Amino acid sequence: MLTSVALGLALGATDSAVNHVAVWRDETGLARSGRTPLTQAAEFLSFLLDTGWAWAALAVLAGWLVARRRGGGITVPALAGCVALAAATVADYGLNALFDDAALQVPATTFWLSRSVVLGPILGAAGALTRRPDLVGILTGLLVPWARS
Numbered sequence: 001m002l003t004s005v006a007l008g009l010a011l012g013a014t015d016s017a018v019n020h021v022a023v024w025r026d027e028t029g030l031a032r033s034g035r036t037p038l039t040q041a042a043e044f045l046s047f048l049l050d051t052g053w054a055w056a057a058l059a060v061l062a063g064w065l066v067a068r069r070r071g072g073g074i075t076v077p078a079l080a081g082c083v084a085l086a087a088a089t090v091a092d093y094g095l096n097a098l099f100d101d102a103a104l105q106v107p108a109t110t111f112w113l114s115r116s117v118v119l120g121p122i123l124g125a126a127g128a129l130t131r132r133p134d135l136v137g138i139l140t141g142l143l144v145p146w147a148r149s
Helices: 002-024 037-049 052-070 075-099 106-129 135-141
Strands: none
Touching (some): 002 037, 002 052, 052 075
């Protein structure tokens, strides 16, 4: 479960940090062509990390890793998906508040934490099910193709 927390914290912290690179480098008012390559790379990475697939892949990965270590059952991998998403949400919004020198956005944090509780177990269980050699494993593996390996 510590792996799930670490993965979640890493995604949330990375997402928050890349979203603030332009601010830190004082390049927010510049046209894209006037920004440095570092800022442009951070903006590209933020486009990738701010999408739902990256967060869904986190929960699937957490479930897959737990199932890989523990073997059968989907209860613990489902919990791992929930924990990973919750840790990512707390890290993202917590660091946003720190970087912006502002209060924590409680409504937004609560909104996404509730989604972590609902979707995290489903995605974590899907990560565990990708290990199955049957049709269920193949179908759940379509969520995140690398999980079939």
